[in-house]
Amino acid sequence: MTVTHALEVDVLRRQDPELADVLLGERERQATTLQLIAAENFTSPAVLAALGSPLANKYAEGYPGARHHGGCEIVDVAERLAVDRAKGLFGAEHANVQAHSGSSAVLAAYAALLRPGDTVLALGLPHGGHLTHGSPANFSGRWFDFVGYGVDAESGLIDHEQVRTLARAHRPKAIVCGSIAYPRHIDHAFFREVADEVGAYLIADAAHPIGLVAGGAAPSPVPYADIVCATTHKVLRGPRGGMLLCGAELAERVDRAVFPFTQGGAQMHTIAAKAVAFGEAATPAFAAYAHRVVANARALAAALTAEGLVVTTGGTDTHLITADPAPLGVDGRAARGRLAAAGLVLDCCALPHADARGLRLGTAAVTTQGMGEREMPIVAGLLASVLRGGTEAARAREDVRELTAAFPPYPR
Ligand SMILES: *Cc1c(COP(=O)(O)O)cnc(C)c1O
Numbered sequence: 001m002t003v004t005h006a007l008e009v010d011v012l013r014r015q016d017p018e019l020a021d022v023l024l025g026e027r028e029r030q031a032t033t034l035q036l037i038a039a040e041n042f043t044s045p046a047v048l049a050a051l052g053s054p055l056a057n058k059y060a061e062g063y064p065g066a067r068h069h070g071g072c073e074i075v076d077v078a079e080r081l082a083v084d085r086a087k088g089l090f091g092a093e094h095a096n097v098q099a100h101s102g103s104s105a106v107l108a109a110y111a112a113l114l115r116p117g118d119t120v121l122a123l124g125l126p127h128g129g130h131l132t133h134g135s136p137a138n139f140s141g142r143w144f145d146f147v148g149y150g151v152d153a154e155s156g157l158i159d160h161e162q163v164r165t166l167a168r169a170h171r172p173k174a175i176v177c178g179s180i181a182y183p184r185h186i187d188h189a190f191f192r193e194v195a196d197e198v199g200a201y202l203i204a205d206a207a208h209p210i211g212l213v214a215g216g217a218a219p220s221p222v223p224y225a226d227i228v229c230a231t232t233h234k235v236l237r238g239p240r241g242g243m244l245l246c247g248a249e250l251a252e253r254v255d256r257a258v259f260p261f262t263q264g265g266a267q268m269h270t271i272a273a274k275a276v277a278f279g280e281a282a283t284p285a286f287a288a289y290a291h292r293v294v295a296n297a298r299a300l301a302a303a304l305t306a307e308g309l310v311v312t313t314g315g316t317d318t319h320l321i322t323a324d325p326a327p328l329g330v331d332g333r334a335a336r337g338r339l340a341a342a343g344l345v346l347d348c349c350a351l352p353h354a355d356a357r358g359l360r361l362g363t364a365a366v367t368t369q370g371m372g373e374r375e376m377p378i379v380a381g382l383l384a385s386v387l388r389g390g391t392e393a394a395r396a397r398e399d400v401r402e403l404t405a406a407f408p409p410y411p412r
Contacts, residue, residue, distance in 0.1 A: 031409055032401050033343040034379060038208065038320045038362025039180075041237045042369060042409040043273075044280060050273035051239050061265045063255060069265075078272040085278035086243060089214050092222050094251035097274050098258050098266040099242030102207040102231035106132040107139060108244060109227045112257035113201045114173055116143045121167055121200070122176035123158070124148025126350050130180050130205060147172065151182070156313040156322075156352045158182070160190055167198045177221070178205025178229070181349045181360050183297075183316035185209075188224035201226045209318055210243075211235025211364070214281040215290020218318060226250060235293060235319050235364045237286075238277025239270045289367065293319045296363040299373040303380030309359075312352060319362045322349050328387040332357030341393040342386045343400035344379075369407040378403060 013020035030042070043051075055075055061068040064076035064083075079097065086095035099105035114120070120140075122133035127150040131138040134146025147170045149163045167175060177191045188204065195202040204221035210230035212218035221228050228245040232238035246254050259266065280286055294317070301315045301323075310324040325335045332348040336359065339346060349360035366375070382399055385391040391399075 027410070032404050033345050034400055034404060035365035036344060036346040036361040036363075036379075038347065038360055038364070039231075039234045040362075041211075041234060041364045043233070043237055043239060043277070045410065046276050046280070047237075047239055047273045050276050051269055053269050053272065055272050056267075056269035058268045059265050060268050061259065063259070075268040075271075078268060078275055079266070082271050082275035082278060085275055085282065086245065089278050089282050090210075090220065090222050090228075090245055092228070092245035093248040094246050094254065096244040096254050096258050097241075097271055098263065099229075099244060100263060100267065100270075101240065102205075102229065102242045103130075103132050103138075104258075104263060105207075105229040105231075105242030105244050106130070106203075106205055107262050108254065108257040109203050109229050110140065110144065110174070111261050112227065112250065112253040113203070114144060117145060118173040119145045119147060119170050120174045120176060121147050121149060121163070121170060121172040123179050123182070124150050127151045127352065128179035128181035128350065129176075130178070130207070133176055133178075133205070151352045153353050157184065158186070160187070163191070164194050164197075167194045167200065171198050172200050174201040174203050176203045176205055177225075178203075178207065180208065181320065181322050183301075183318055183320045183322060184313055185219055185317045186221070188219065188221045192224040204228045205230075207231040208234055208320060211237060211281070212290050212294065212318060214278075215287040215293075217287075217290035217294050227254060232274050232277060235290065235362075236277060236281060237289075237364070237368065238281075239273035241267075241270050241274055243274070292372065293363050293367045295373060296367050296371065296376055297321055299376040300361070300363060300380055303377040304383070306377075307380050307384035309384070312358070319364045319367075320360065321362065322351070322358050322360045324351050324354060324356070324358045325387055326354070326356060328384060329389075330387050332359050335359055335387055338386055338393065339383060342382070342391075342396035343404075344383055344386065344396075365409075366407075369404075369409040371407055375403065375407075 059069045082097040123129040132140045134141045175195045202225045204225035209218045213220045230243045233240040297316045301311045308327045312322040346361040348357040351358040
């Protein structure tokens with residue numbers, strides 16, 4: 001951890017030891033367990049420095065040069081930097097970096113393009129759609145009429161014929177492509193073609209792969225989608241937050257959909273941290289990282305298959321893997337608990353071929369801490385051994401501690 005961070009923890013320890021313990025405890029947990037949650041990563045000390053800066057104090061409703069508050073001349077520079085860097089990184093005509101989260105970005109995209117009651121075609125939740133893709137528990141399912149497409153039960157791949165058939169039958173106002181659990185590249189040209197055929201907008205929810213796109217390790221949705229929604233904290237390795245990219249003609253609608261329609265004051269410390277992350281993501285080192293993330297995911301998928309798990313779609317193009325642990329005699333929900341006790345932290349997910357839950361895991365975080373294709377079979381071996389009951393949780397926990405000790409996420 002950086003010197004400044006150590007000092008800050010010291011300040012907190014003197015004033016509020018109870019909370020300082022929480023911070024240090026979480027840092028210890030992250031450093032000594034395996035972060036295999038596909039949506040998580042370790043931001044750089046520079047990103048953390050921007051997040052912990054006095055920019056957190058500043059109110060800045062509006063956009064650079066047009067704020068509802070005084071004293072914004074310096075934070076305006078941070079937001080202009082973030083916007084320019086995002087536009088350069090993704091080759092987009094316009095970027096909005098104010099969305100507080102990925103969900104806020106999707107809400108703003110709908111607000112920019114749709115009216116309540118409009119029909120939207122998106123990947124169904126049981127097939128890997130996000131809550132914002134029509135869950136009845138979310139604003140999306142309450143305010144719009146969602147129709148869900150799916151993945152093929154056997155191959156696990158998006159059923160393109162079904163997408164086309166549903167689009168022709170329902171004439172949606174928008175089509176959403178993007179998923180929380182799809183391990184393969186999405187065919188953006190196909191979705192653009194279907195959207196054009198039925199006169200729909202195309203919204204790409206690229207929350208997961210946008211970091212791979214930044215590093216040139218996944219195809220970009222920017223040339224195809226009317227609006228691209230994304231998070232900045234997954235593979236992209238920035239602060240928690242959202243972002244929207246679009247063409248010049250939708251720029252004003254997108255900006256007004258974020259502020260004042262769905263949000264208030266921008267979080268300037270987060271926007272500064274996004275600028276730092278976009279700067280990092282534009283480097284050759286990040287491109288190499290993004291390609292290593294995919295190579296590690298492929299190695300991990302192959303190793304999990306060799307251990308007897310059924311990897312959905314037979315592998316991955318991205319950082320993300322979904323797998324059925326049933327052949328090892330355990331379902332996803334029980335597996336997640338057992339693995340957590342052993343220090344392997346991951347998620348459950350739906351499976352295309354079964355009602356039982358599967359496992360979803362990713363390689364963004366372990367790759368950031370320096371693990372490579374040599375470590376992936378070790379991780380798969382630990383995971384399988386815990387699930388088979390061959391290794392006690394306490395014993396496996398020690399093995400995980402030993403493995404992670406060689407790859408500190410924040411070297412001192
Ligand atoms: C992660 C994710 C989101 C939401 O991001 P939050 O920051 O958690 O709101 C939205 N859509 C998809 C596809 C995601 O993977």
